[in-house]
Every structure is written in C-alpha cells, then in structure tokens.
Amino acid sequence: MSTSPVPPTGAQTPDDSSQVKLGDRAAQAGGAASIVSTLHELRRNDTGVVRGVRTLLALNQPEGVDCPGCAWPEAAGERGEIEFCENGAKAIAWETTRRRLDAAFFATHSLADLVAQSDYAIGQLGRLVEPMYLRPGATHYEPIGWDDAYALIAKEAHALSSPDEAAFYTSGRTSNEAAYLLQLFVRQLGTNNLPDCANLCHESSGVALKETVGVGKGTVQLDDFEQADAIFLLGQNPGTNHPRMMAQLQKAAQRGCEIVAVNPLPEAALLRFSHPQHATELLLGGSPITSLFLPVKIDGDAALLKGIMKELLSEERARPGKVFDWEFVRSHTQGIEALLDDLDATSWEDVCADSGLPRNVIRQAAEVCLSARRIIACWAMGLTQHKAAVATIQQVVNLLLLGGHIGRPGAGLCPVRGHSNVQGDRTMGITPKVDPEFLGRMEQRYQFVGPRTPGLDSVGTIEAMAKGQIRLFVSLGGNFLSANPDTEFTAMALGRCKLSVHISTKLHRGHLLPGGASLILPCLGRTEQDEQKSGPQFVTVENSMSVVHRTQGVLSPASDKLRSEVAIVCEMAQQVLGSRSVVPWLRLRDNYDLIRDEIEATVLGFSHFNERVRSGDGFVLPNGARNRSFATPEGRAQFTVAPLPKHELSDGQLLMMTIRTHDQFNTTIYGLHDRYRGVFGGRRVILMNQEDIQSRHLQAKQLVDLHSHFEGETRTARRFVVVPYPIPPGCTATYFPETNVLVPLGSRADKSRTPTSKSVVITVTPSE
Numbered sequence: 001m002s003t004s005p006v007p008p009t010g011a012q013t014p015d016d017s018s019q020v021k022l023g024d025r026a027a028q029a030g031g032a033a034s035i036v037s038t039l040h041e042l043r044r045n046d047t048g049v050v051r052g053v054r055t056l057l058a059l060n061q062p063e064g065v066d067c068p069g070c071a072w073p074e075a076a077g078e079r080g081e082i083e084f085c086e087n088g089a090k091a092i093a094w095e096t097t098r099r100r101l102d103a104a105f106f107a108t109h110s111l112a113d114l115v116a117q118s119d120y121a122i123g124q125l126g127r128l129v130e131p132m133y134l135r136p137g138a139t140h141y142e143p144i145g146w147d148d149a150y151a152l153i154a155k156e157a158h159a160l161s162s163p164d165e166a167a168f169y170t171s172g173r174t175s176n177e178a179a180y181l182l183q184l185f186v187r188q189l190g191t192n193n194l195p196d197c198a199n200l201c202h203e204s205s206g207v208a209l210k211e212t213v214g215v216g217k218g219t220v221q222l223d224d225f226e227q228a229d230a231i232f233l234l235g236q237n238p239g240t241n242h243p244r245m246m247a248q249l250q251k252a253a254q255r256g257c258e259i260v261a262v263n264p265l266p267e268a269a270l271l272r273f274s275h276p277q278h279a280t281e282l283l284l285g286g287s288p289i290t291s292l293f294l295p296v297k298i299d300g301d302a303a304l305l306k307g308i309m310k311e312l313l314s315e316e317r318a319r320p321g322k323v324f325d326w327e328f329v330r331s332h333t334q335g336i337e338a339l340l341d342d343l344d345a346t347s348w349e350d351v352c353a354d355s356g357l358p359r360n361v362i363r364q365a366a367e368v369c370l371s372a373r374r375i376i377a378c379w380a381m382g383l384t385q386h387k388a389a390v391a392t393i394q395q396v397v398n399l400l401l402l403g404g405h406i407g408r409p410g411a412g413l414c415p416v417r418g419h420s421n422v423q424g425d426r427t428m429g430i431t432p433k434v435d436p437e438f439l440g441r442m443e444q445r446y447q448f449v450g451p452r453t454p455g456l457d458s459v460g461t462i463e464a465m466a467k468g469q470i471r472l473f474v475s476l477g478g479n480f481l482s483a484n485p486d487t488e489f490t491a492m493a494l495g496r497c498k499l500s501v502h503i504s505t506k507l508h509r510g511h512l513l514p515g516g517a518s519l520i521l522p523c524l525g526r527t528e529q530d531e532q533k534s535g536p537q538f539v540t541v542e543n544s545m546s547v548v549h550r551t552q553g554v555l556s557p558a559s560d561k562l563r564s565e566v567a568i569v570c571e572m573a574q575q576v577l578g579s580r581s582v583v584p585w586l587r588l589r590d591n592y593d594l595i596r597d598e599i600e601a602t603v604l605g606f607s608h609f610n611e612r613v614r615s616g617d618g619f620v621l622p623n624g625a626r627n628r629s630f631a632t633p634e635g636r637a638q639f640t641v642a643p644l645p646k647h648e649l650s651d652g653q654l655l656m657m658t659i660r661t662h663d664q665f666n667t668t669i670y671g672l673h674d675r676y677r678g679v680f681g682g683r684r685v686i687l688m689n690q691e692d693i694q695s696r697h698l699q700a701k702q703l704v705d706l707h708s709h710f711e712g713e714t715r716t717a718r719r720f721v722v723v724p725y726p727i728p729p730g731c732t733a734t735y736f737p738e739t740n741v742l743v744p745l746g747s748r749a750d751k752s753r754t755p756t757s758k759s760v761v762i763t764v765t766p767s768e
C-alpha cells in the first residue's frame with residue numbers, strides 16, 4: 001500500500017531546504033534565550049503583550065488555565081507565581097493570536113493556494129472564527145450556519161448503512177467533559193470506532209503496563225522525584241517536550257540523585273540546564289543534569305536493559321540476597337525464573353552489538369542500580385514507537401521489579417505523557433476497545449444497548465477509509481492527516497470519506513485535502529472564557545500522574561460565533577440521535593456540573609467529583625500498582641521474556657527516527673528553528689553520523705532524497721540537508737511531520753499497533 005492510485009498533491013510539506021542554516025549546538029538548555037524566545041512568541045503571533053502576559057500568569061495556577069502543552073504535573077500547594085515554560089508560552093501565543101480567518105479570507109484563498117504554504121505559514125494565519133463548509137469538489141470553503149452544519153452531519157449519519165461506517169478521532173487536548181460525552185454519543189450511535197492520538201503515542205506503554213502491573217498508567221507521583229536515588233530517562237527529550245520536568249530533574253541532580261540518560265542524541269537539556277526564571281542560575285550557566293549518558297543505538301534499549309540486568313544477576317549470585325528484593329519478588333511477582341534463564345541465554349556480544357554500548361559502560365549503569373534504593377524510570381516516544389516497543393517497555397518493568405522499585409516511595413514507573421489530557425480522555429472511555437463493565441453502567445443509566453465489537457484504532461481507521469468503508473469522519477481536535485504515518489496514503493484514504501468534520505481552533509493541512517465534503521467547526525481554546533446558560537464554566541483534565549484538576553480560560557473568545565467543544569458534541573449528538581437518546585444533551589451543555597455528575601455515576605474513581613475538583617489542586621485517581629496491588633489475572637506483577645529486537649539492515653540502509661524540534665507541538669509548527677540542536681530556518685534536515693556521511697561520499701549540507709523500505713514497498717521524500725551530528729553510526733534523525741510520508745502504514749508495534757515512527761529503514765541518495 002505504498003502509493004495511492006492518485007496521490008493528492010499537497011500531502012507532502014513544501015520544500016524549505018534552501019532556508020536551512022546550521023549553527024552551533026547548545027551546551028545547555030533553558031537559560032536567558034528561553035525568556036527572549038517567550039517574548040518573541042507573543043510578538044510574532046500578534047497576541048498583544050498585555051493579553052499574553054495575563055494568560056501566562058494564569059497558566060497552571062489552581063484557578064487558571066491548564067497549559068495546553070504537555071501533561072507534566074504541577075507541584076501541589078507550592079506553585080510559583082510563574083508556572084510555565086518557553087514552549088507553554090509558544091502554545092499560548094499561538095492560540096491567543098489576534099489574527100482571524102474569516103469568510104472573506106476563505107473566499108479569496110483556494111485550497112490549492114493554501115496547501116502550497118508551509119505548515120508554519122498555515123498555522124500563522126490566525127484563529128478560525130465561524131463554521132466553514134467545503135462542497136464536494138469545490139475549490140474554496142464557504143461560511144455555513146451552525147444549524148445547517150449539524151443538519152449535514154445528521155443527514156450523513158442517517159445515510160450510513162451501519163454505524164461502523166463512521167469514525168470519531170480524538171486528540172489529547174480534549175477535556176474530560178467533552179471526551180466523556182463524545183464516547184457516549186458514539187456508543188449510542190452504535191460503534192466503537194474511537195481512534196485517538198494515543199494510538200500513535202503511548203499506546204505501547206498502556207499495553208505493556210496493563211499486562212505486567214495491571215494498570216496502564218504510571219505509578220509515581222511528583223514528590224517521588226524528591227526521594228529517588230536514581231532516575232533513568234529513556235527515549236525522552238524533556239528540555240523541549242516537558243520543560244517543566246527539568247525543574248524536578250535539576251533539583252534531583254543537585255541533591256545527588258544519579259540521572260542516567262539513554263538516548264542516541266546528546267540532547268542539550270539532558271546534559272546541562274539553567275532555570276530561565278532563576279536569575280542566579282542564568283549567571284552561573286546552569287547545572288549538570290545527567291551523571292551518566294548512554295548513547296544507545298536506535299531501538300537498542302532492550303539490549304541495554306538486558307545487559308544491566310545481566311550485571312545485576314551476576315552480582316546477586318556473588319552476594320545472594322543483596323541485590324534483588326526477594327521479599328517483594330516472592331510475595332508480589334511471578335515469572336522471575338524465566339527472566340533469569342533468558343538473561344543467561346542472552347550473550348554479551350548481542351547486548352553490546354545491539355545497544356551499541358561497550359560492556360564497561362553498561363556496567364556503570366548497573367552500578368547506579370546497585371547503589372540505588374529507589375529508582376524511577378521515565379520514558380516517552382523513543383521507546384514506544386518501535387516494532388518491539390511493548391516488549392522493551394516490559395524490560396523496564398523487569399528491571400524495576402527485580403529491585404522492588406514499584407510501590408515504594410521515591411521509585412516507580414513513569415511513562416511521560418504527551419498531550420495535556422491524553423490520559424484523561426482514556427479514563428473517560430475514548431478507546432476502540434470494549435470495557436464491558438463501563439459499557440454496562442452506561443447502558444443501564446442511559447437505557448440503550450451499546451456495541452460489543454471492538455472498533456478501529458488510528459491505523460485501522462485509515463485502512464478502512466482506503467477501502468471505502470468509512471463515510472463519515474469526525475475529528476475532535478488534532479490533525480489526523482499529518483500525525484499519522486504514510487501521509488500520501490492517508491490523504492488518499494481520507495479523500496474517500498463522504499464528509500469530514502473537523503472541530504478545530506486553527507487551520508491545518510488536514511483541512512485542505514478532503515476528497516468529499518468537509519466541515520470546519522471552530523471551537524473555543526483552553527485560554528478562552530466559556531460562558532453557558534448557567535454561567536461561566538470550567539472543564540477538567542488528568543495529568544501524567546493521574547491528578548484530576550480544573551482548567552478555566554481567562555480571555556474573551558476569538559469570536560462570538562465560537563462554541564465550546566462540549567457544546568459542539570452535545571448539539572451534534574442531539575441532532576444525530578434525536579429521540580433515540582434519553583441523555584439530556586442540551587441541559588448538559590448548559591451546565592458542566594451536570595456532566596461531571598454523569599461521569600461520577602459511570603466512571604470509577606470520581607466520587608464527589610464536583611466537590612473534590614473544586615478544592616485547590618484537585619484529586620488523585622486510585623492506582624493499585626502504586627500500593628502493590630496488581631490487577632493482573634494472577635493478582636501479581638509479571639516478569640516477561642522477549643527476544644531482542646532485530647533490524648536486518650542490508651548494505652547502505654540506515655535506521656531513521658522521526659523527532660520533534662524545539663519549535664513545534666506535534667503537527668503545529670511554532671517556528672523554524674531547532675535551537676538546541678543548532679538547526680535554524682528550515683526543517684528538511686537529516687542528522688547523520690560523520691562515518692555514514694563519508695562512506696556514502698556525501699558532504700555536510702548536501703541535499704539528499706530519502707527512501708524508506710518496508711516489505712518490498714518504497715516511499716520517497718526529497719531534498720533534505722545533510723547535518724553531521726553526534727549520533728551512533730547507522731542511525732539518523734529527521735523531523736516529524738515532514739518525514740511521515742516515509743513511515744509505512746503497515747509497520748506497527750506488536751500488540752499496541754503504534755506506527756514505528758522511530759525505526760524507519762531508509763537509504764539516502766543525492767538529490768538531483
């Protein structure tokens with residue numbers, strides 16, 4: 001399925017390779033440049049300094065706006081006056097721009113004009129202010145009233161020959177309230193087709209943890225970072241993607257906690273960091289973060305982890321009972337024998353070759369574990385987006401189980417989530433999977449019979465679209481086109497839907513390549529006041545550490561025609577379901593407290609929801625694993641065994657990871673620089689090891705075409721600038737979403753089906 005019959009033009013991002021400038025890599029992250037950048041963002045986006053600063057001061061405060069950026073938690077009780085980072089400020093500036101995209105704009109700009117612009121330029125155009133409609137085959141969007149828009153959706157929904165011909169995608173910024181109502185609407189409609197961005201993100205973590213510790217979430221709280229003796233950071237770039245986490249890491253490093261970073265790239269923030277809001281640090285040039293940096297090969301983490309555990313096992317044999325936590329292992333786990341056999345059967349040759357690390361370096365990592373009573377392991381996309389992602393994350397679990405590092409203060413598992421409410425959306429039931437107990441509670445309360453067949457995840461939705469099996473596609477936030485793999489194929493697949501509905505704040509490439517009809521329904525952003533019949537409303541979110549709390553906008557909305565996500569879902573459901581549903585959709589729209597009562601009645605862990613969420617910092621959802629109660633079928637945490645992942649690369653082939661720059665939030669491009677990595681002005685670059693550049697007779701700054709190879713299929717993206725970089729031989733890095741065209745749709749993680757965006761097999765040829 002490499003190429004569509006007619007690949008639509010404009011799915012590939014425009015070439016900006018001639019603008020790329022290479023500079024020095026940063027020796028540290030944070031610092032004064034972060035403050036300069038924050039102010040620059042407010043100007044660039046024409047936010048207005050007063051509006052911008054007002055929003056920033058409300059950010060992550062108990063009664064203010066939860067940052068629409070990442071899901072890293074705020075410290076309870078002791079928040080500073082300033083609780084935002086440079087990249088949070090970019091997110092705010094992007095949303096609060098004073099530029100507007102009205103009907104007049106769309107009348108003078110055709111799809112062809114718009115699609116030729118860069119993602120950055122499209123994002124700078126301004127906020128969507130009124131519903132827009134694109135007739136099938138039309139060249140321009142035209143304005144449409146809200147009622148007419150809902151009528152079109154209802155007409156299409158009623159024309160489906162089965163509810164499974166509809167799919168509803170959710171991006172992880174959506175509030176708990178909107179997410180709960182969306183899944184309820186979709187299940188009443190009669191389908192479980194609820195793909196979400198987590199399918200592309202931490203799905204592998206959820207599956208790995210559910211199987212082994214019985215809950216698909218992390219087991220640490222923020223204060224555990226104050227007690228840990230060692231913190232492992234695997235496949236994560238917190239300086240860019242979770243900058244507020246740097247405060248915890250810096251404090252930990254300063255009190256002597258060992259920080260071990262496992263990453264093919266020496267990311268600036270992993271090495272040194274200075275807190276942009278602390279003047280003395282700015283003068284002193286920051287402080288070291290990582291005590292041990294392990295430049296692992298791409299997908300070499302399982303090998304490294306097995307190597308560390310082999311060292312621990314040999315120490316345990318030398319000093320029985322002194323290394324492993326046998327009391328914990330015996331009373332709470334199962335399967336250690338098979339793991340130990342597997343470690344014995346794994347050769348050091350394989351461990352070193354696959355990880356790319358010499359044994360003495362792996363020994364150093366093992367020594368950190370030997371001297372640590374409390375270990376936290378954090379990870380993100382560097383682990384989740386590989387074929388064997390689930391098994392690799394389970395090696396992290398193995399390592400922590402051996403030492404009893406789960407359910408002990410200062411220790412535990414910490415998948416670092418992406419979108420600010422991606423975890424909450426799952427708690428609210430956004431998933432194509434069927435939870436019979438939850439469905440049963442909804443069926444009883446709302447008197448309907450829900451669908452029992454599992455629905456489609458993100459890649460499943462694309463495949464079904466391509467076969468013409470999805471007629472109606474609704475997207476609650478996000479950018480389904482550019483976030484998914486195989487952009488040209490995905491564009492073709494989306495083009496086969498009769499109607500696409502996008503609930504969005506700003507324009508993106510995904511709005512511009514429809515095949516059938518398309519609706520853009522503009523919604524309020526997080527920063528904006530949400531006024532309904534019963535008065536001002538707030539919504540709730542759940543952060544990466546299972547804390548549920550409020551978020552409430554402070555600015556007046558970008559247009560009086562905007563509606564909240566909650567209102568849009570309720571009005572759509574009312575129109576589509578009509579008398580089929582006993583849910584009082586419009587009453588729920590008018591008063592979000594009533595939605596929270598519904599959540600309390602059907603989702604576990606939300607008793608006294610309205611009351612508890614109004615108190616200061618919110619509340620923590622129960623998590624059995626944290627108390628050593630493991631909800632696996634056996635009631636015990638599971639050790640697991642898996643072979644090392646293998647990449648049989650033929651001559652000339654390289655592995656490519658697709659990563660984020662410092663100037664983007666997923667498919668949203670805030671700017672064209674990747675300051676810490678020394679890349680400026682453009683995004684079409686490929687980071688390569690000097691040896692690989694030489695052996696291919698290439699040169700720094702030369703333009704190359706990239707070809708990906710999967711099961712006999714080839715995909716190509718042209719004109720990328722070669723950047724010599726300290727990355728292990730055989731490994732390369734490019735930026736997402738420019739190279740999503742190269743990620744094969746068919747290549748996914750075992751069990752979680754997450755696209756393998758971090759291990760794409762490529763070859764590189766000089767551009768013409």
Ligand SMILES: Nc1nc2c(c(=O)[nH]1)N[C@H]1C(S)=C(S)[C@@H](COP(=O)(O)OP(=O)(O)OC[C@H]3O[C@@H](n4cnc5c(=O)[nH]c(N)nc54)[C@H](O)[C@@H]3O)O[C@H]1N2
Pocket residue numbers: 069070071087201202234235236237238240241242262263264265267296297298299300301380381382383417418419657658659660661662664665666758
């Ligand atoms: N500013 C900003 N913040 C964000 C986002 C954003 O785009 N911008 N996105 C949000 C979202 S949705 C998410 S999921 C997170 C993503 O946060 P991250 O996971 O930090 O994001 P990536 O850029 O994908 O970076 C992956 C890191 O893993 C490393 N890596 C890649 N492959 C491997 C491997 O095989 N092994 C190891 N050990 N390391 C590897 C890369 O070098 C890189 O440092 O951030 C969230 N926060």
Ligand SMILES: Nc1nc2c(c(=O)[nH]1)N[C@H]1C(S)=C(S)[C@@H](COP(=O)(O)OP(=O)(O)OC[C@H]3O[C@@H](n4cnc5c(=O)[nH]c(N)nc54)[C@H](O)[C@@H]3O)O[C@H]1N2
Pocket residue numbers: 170171172173197198200201202381385418419476477478479480482483484485503504505506507508523524525526565658659660665666667668736737739740743757
């Ligand atoms: N190659 C490659 N692909 C990847 C990844 C990778 O590392 N490599 N990472 C994957 C990951 S981790 C993720 S999470 C996905 C992200 O996938 P998505 O969540 O689908 O994508 P985003 O870019 O976060 O969505 C941005 C759009 O959301 C809309 N939006 C912004 N704010 C709001 C709001 O408040 N309400 C509404 N309704 N809409 C809003 C805007 O229109 C904006 O254009 O991408 C995945 N794709």
Ligand SMILES: [Mo]
Pocket residue numbers: 197200201202417418419
């Ligand atoms: Mo993500």
